Amino acid sequence: MRLYHSQTSPYVRKVMVVAREAGIHDRIELIAGSASPVGETAPVARDNPLGKLPCLLLQDGGVLYDSRVICEYLDSQHDGHKLFPAAGPARWEALRRQALGDGICDAALLRRYEASQRPLERQWDEWVLGQKRKIDRALDALEAEVPSFPASPDIGLIAVAIALAYLDLRFAEDAWRDGRPGLTAWQAGFAMRPSMRETAPPAQ
Numbered sequence: 196m197r198l199y200h201s202q203t204s205p206y207v208r209k210v211m212v213v214a215r216e217a218g219i220h221d222r223i224e225l226i227a228g229s230a231s232p233v234g235e236t237a238p239v240a241r242d243n244p245l246g247k248l249p250c251l252l253l254q255d256g257g258v259l260y261d262s263r264v265i266c267e268y269l270d271s272q273h274d275g276h277k278l279f280p281a282a283g284p285a286r287w288e289a290l291r292r293q294a295l296g297d298g299i300c301d302a303a304l305l306r307r308y309e310a311s312q313r314p315l316e317r318q319w320d321e322w323v324l325g326q327k328r329k330i331d332r333a334l335d336a337l338e339a340e341v342p343s344f345p346a347s348p349d350i351g352l353i354a355v356a357i358a359l360a361y362l363d364l365r366f367a368e369d370a371w372r373d374g375r376p377g378l379t380a381w382q383a384g385f386a387m388r389p390s391m392r393e394t395a396p397p398a399q
């Protein structure tokens with residue numbers, strides 16, 4: 196398998212964490228990729244018409260995107276502890292929590308693109324604030340549900356941990372830990388997992 200990869204993409208990192216938790220990361224060859232919603236067409240667009248990372252190329256010629264599909268595929272390729280619960284309430288809870296973690300990344304990335312890609316005179320403060328409010332509400336919701344987090348890692352917890360790490364990477368000044376002691380303590384523990392430590396992006 197070959198994966199279009201970027202060291203700073205939270206969606207790629209989620210895939211890499213799943214691959215490590217599943218014990219199959221050594222079956223994945225990395226293709227250095229970069230992608231932007233504007234400018235030159237990224238090489239990944241040859242395989243993913245959306246031009247986004249991550250994108251996984253399979254041995255049989257198949258192509259998978261986006262990160263949610265790739266993660267579930269990788270989880271189907273091993274016999275150990277499953278990161279996508281098979282059925283029932285635990286599955287819906289894990290998938291919902293993945294949506295919440297990914298949604299934080301989506302809002303953070305829109306904020307980042309607004310600041311880094313859009314010309315200054317066209318930037319819209321209200322819109323940026325709207326994305327920040329989504330992130331704040333999502334963090335408050337997570338703080339409230341920390342006591343009911345499952346004990347074993349699943350795709351929902353991985354997505355949340357990745358989102359918090361992405362906020363640290365791109366929006367450290369927002370200090371998401373302030374007023375959220377439960378999430379702070381949980382994140383500190385989860386961040387010690389080898390899969391998280393071995394996929395940490397380089398300091399910016």
Ligand code: 99T
Nearest residue numbers: 203204206230231232247248249261262263
């Ligand atoms: O939007 C674009 O055209 C290019 N952006 C991307 O490829 C980003 C890279 S994160 N990836 C996604 O937006 C994928 C989202 C998708 N729903 C998934 O895979 O789950 C780069 C972040 C950074 O470097 O700060």
